[in-house]
Amino acid sequence: xxxxxxxxxxxxxxxxxxxxxxxxxxxxxxxxxxxxxxxxxxxxxxxxxxxxxxxxxxxxxxxxxxxxxxxxxxxxxxxxxxxxxxxxxxxxxxxxxxxxxxxxxxxxxxxxxxxx
Amino acid sequence: xxxxxxxxxxxxxxxxxxxxxxxxxxxxxxxxxxxxxxxxxxxxxxxxxxxxxxxxxxxxxxxxxxxxxxxxxxxxxxxxxxxxxxxxxxxxxxxxxxxxxxxxxxxxxxx
Numbered sequence: 001x002x003x004x005x006x007x008x009x010x011x012x013x014x015x016x017x018x019x020x021x022x023x024x025x026x027x028x029x030x031x032x033x034x035x036x037x038x039x040x041x042x043x044x045x046x047x048x049x050x051x052x053x054x055x056x057x058x059x060x061x062x063x064x065x066x067x068x069x070x071x072x073x074x075x076x077x078x079x080x081x082x083x084x085x086x087x088x089x090x091x092x093x094x095x096x097x098x099x100x101x102x103x104x105x106x107x108x109x110x111x112x113x114x115x116x
Numbered sequence: 117x118x119x120x121x122x123x124x125x126x127x128x129x130x131x132x133x134x135x136x137x138x139x140x141x142x143x144x145x146x147x148x149x150x151x152x153x154x155x156x157x158x159x160x161x162x163x164x165x166x167x168x169x170x171x172x173x174x175x176x177x178x179x180x181x182x183x184x185x186x187x188x189x190x191x192x193x194x195x196x197x198x199x200x201x202x203x204x205x206x207x208x209x210x211x212x213x214x215x216x217x218x219x220x221x222x223x224x225x226x227x
Contacts, residue, residue, distance in 0.1 A: 004159075033214050042203070043160065043217040092159050094214075104150065105215055107159030 002027055002095050004108035012114045013083055020079045021111045023093030028073035031096035034066070037110070038089045046091075049076040083115045120204045125222040128198075134191040136221050138204030141185040148207055149180060150215065151189045153200040160203065160217075163189065194225045 003026040013019050023032065032049040047068055048056040055068035070076040080087050090110040097106070121139040128134040140149065150165040164171055164178045166187070171178045177190040191198055203220040 031214075035217075042219050043215075045214050045216065048214060094159075104162040104165060106162065109159050 002029060002097055002106045004093055004095060004106060006093055006108040006111050008111055009109065010112040010114075012116060014116055015084055017083055018079055018081045019083065019113060020077050021091050021093075021113075023076045023078070023108060025074045025095050027097070029095040029097050030073075031105075032070060032076045033094040033096075033105070034068060034076070034078045035092040035094060035107075036089045037092060043092065046078070049078075080113065083113075085115045088113060088115045120206055120218050122202075122204050122218065122221045124219065125224070127224050127226055128191075128194045130196060130225055130227050131193055134194040134198065134223060134225070136189040136191075136202050136204075136223065137186065138189070139186045140204070140206045143184050143206050149178065149184075149187050150205045150207060151176070151178065152203045152205065152215070152217075153198075154203070154220070155197075155200040163202075194223075196225050196227065199223060199225045 005024045007022045011019060034046040035043040036046050037043045045058050046061045046066055047058060049068050049070040050056060051070045051073055065081050067079045078091060090112050092110045093108040094105045119142060148165050148167050151163040152160040153163055154160045164173055164176050166178045166180055178187060180187045201220040201222050203217050205215050207215060
């Protein structure tokens with residue numbers, strides 16, 4: 001298993017500002033992902049955080065809006081840029097420790113973002 | 117990855133078995149069935165996964181039909197703390213390792 005710490009756990013931000021969310025894992029992991037969960041909705045994958053290279057974004061998500069860093073195998077950041085009220089969501093970091101097909105993913109507790 | 121279909125909600129009496137169904141009729145041979153749950157205001161929690169055979173761990177049992185087109189997650193003695201949204205996810209070969217979440221089943225365990 002893996003213990004995942006996300007910071008901040010929650011924040012209230014003003015429209016037009018940017019916020020960086022940190023994800024720290026207690027062990028080296030092969031895969032790291034960022035998800036978004038809008039109010040009352042299921043989770044949607046934003047991107048795969050690749051160590052030492054640019055993140056791989058899902059359809060509908062772009063690097064300019066959600067820049068991601070992953071400098072090593074235990075840490076990643078997600079920035080939500082130029083925020084609007086529509087960005088109010090829970091953002092979750094997820095990590096995989098095993099095989100891509102058989103290994104389960106572990107999730108952080110999420111960062112609850114409210115944009116006014 | 118194959119799509120899954122789950123009932124939107126279910127109720128279960130405390131102490132009874134909760135049986136959560138999932139249809140995945142388009143599942144392919146190398147795809148696994150995963151179950152996660154999300155308790156309110158927490159991140160999703162891994163429960164169990166399987167390929168062909170039935171699986172059991174300390175949390176639950178997973179029953180997969182012989183044709184693999186459906187499965188059932190069984191919580192043998194549901195407690196109030198099992199109230200959560202349960203997600204059935206199919207993931208397999210060629211994927212990047214991420215999980216595609218559907219809407220899940222909201223299980224309410226009642227006293």
